[in-house]
Amino acid sequence: MSFVSYHCHSTWSDGRTGIAEMIAGAAAAGLLEFGLSDHFVLTPYDDSNAHEWSMPRNGRALTDCLADLRAAAVDAPLPVRRGVEADYFPETWRQLQTVLASLDLDYIIASVHAVERFPVDTSASDWQPLSQAEVDQLYRGYWQRVRELAECRLGDIVGHLDLPKKFGFYPAADLSREIAAALDAIAAAGMTVELNTAGWDKPCAAPYPDADLLRQVHQRHIPVMINADAHRPAELVRHYGRAAELLRRVGFTEMRAFNKRQPRELPIPG
Ligand SMILES: [Zn+2]
Ligand SMILES: [Zn+2]
Incomplete structure (x- = not known):
C-alpha cells in the first residue's frame, strides 16, 4: 500500500495501545511508513482537561516518548517517523x-x-447548551486560531482542519472571509493540510476538511496528505481508499511524506 499513516496516538497520550502494537499494525496494513504523533499540549489554563489526554499534563515527557519510539524503530519492519501533535495557544506558542x-x-x-x-x-x-450565536463565535475563534497557528508556522502539517464540526454543530454565519484568511496563511507558511479520515466515523460523517474546503486548499496549491488519527491499530488506514478518491476528484495528484522535517511527494494511487 503506497500510503503513510502519520497521525497516530499511543498510550503515551490518549491512544489505546503501545507503540509496538501500532507499528505491528502498520506493517500488517502494508503501509509505506508509520509515524507516531502523540499529543503534546502546553495549555495556559490550569482547569483544562489536557491531563486526561496529553503529555506533559499526564505526567509523561515527550523526550521519553521519542526515546521509546526510537528504540521500537530499530527492529521495525517499516520506516518509523518521529512526530508530535502540538496544540496552538496564543499564550504558549x-x-x-x-x-x-x-x-x-x-x-x-x-x-x-x-x-x-x-x-x-x-x-x-459541551455544544448542546450553546446558542447559534455562540456556535458562530466559536467557529470564528477557531479559524482565527488556525490563521495564527500558520502565521507562526507552529508545525509542518495542519491537523484536522474544521474540527469543530465533529458533533454536527455548524455555523450559520458566513465565515468565508475568516476561512480564506486562514487558508492564505497556511499557503504562505508552506504548511501541509492533512485529509484526516477520522471525521467519517464521527457524527459529522465527513472528513476534516470536507470536499468544499479541499477545493479551496487545492486552489491555493497547498500540499496535502492522508492521515487516520488512529488511536488503535484497527484505525491506521481507515477510509484511505475513499480519501484518495476524494483527493483525486478535487484535482490533487500528489500527497506528502516527511523525513527530518523535509517533505517529499508521493503519487496518490488509483
Ligand atoms: Zn487532534
Ligand atoms: Zn490526534
Whole structure:
C-alpha cells in the first residue's frame, strides 16, 4: 500500500495501545511508513482537561516518548517517523516552539482543539447548551486560531482542519472571509493540510476538511496528505481508499511524506 499513516496516538497520550502494537499494525496494513504523533499540549489554563489526554499534563515527557519510539524503530519492519501533535495557544506558542525546535522530529502536526477554555472535540454535551450565536463565535475563534497557528508556522502539517464540526454543530454565519484568511496563511507558511479520515466515523460523517474546503486548499496549491488519527491499530488506514478518491476528484495528484522535517511527494494511487 503506497500510503503513510502519520497521525497516530499511543498510550503515551490518549491512544489505546503501545507503540509496538501500532507499528505491528502498520506493517500488517502494508503501509509505506508509520509515524507516531502523540499529543503534546502546553495549555495556559490550569482547569483544562489536557491531563486526561496529553503529555506533559499526564505526567509523561515527550523526550521519553521519542526515546521509546526510537528504540521500537530499530527492529521495525517499516520506516518509523518521529512526530508530535502540538496544540496552538496564543499564550504558549513561543515556549512550545522552543521545546519542539530542540527535538529530533520528522514532522510536527499543529492542531487547535480548544478555543480559549472551550474544548471543541471532547463532547457533544459541551455544544448542546450553546446558542447559534455562540456556535458562530466559536467557529470564528477557531479559524482565527488556525490563521495564527500558520502565521507562526507552529508545525509542518495542519491537523484536522474544521474540527469543530465533529458533533454536527455548524455555523450559520458566513465565515468565508475568516476561512480564506486562514487558508492564505497556511499557503504562505508552506504548511501541509492533512485529509484526516477520522471525521467519517464521527457524527459529522465527513472528513476534516470536507470536499468544499479541499477545493479551496487545492486552489491555493497547498500540499496535502492522508492521515487516520488512529488511536488503535484497527484505525491506521481507515477510509484511505475513499480519501484518495476524494483527493483525486478535487484535482490533487500528489500527497506528502516527511523525513527530518523535509517533505517529499508521493503519487496518490488509483
Ligand atoms: Zn487532534
Ligand atoms: Zn490526534
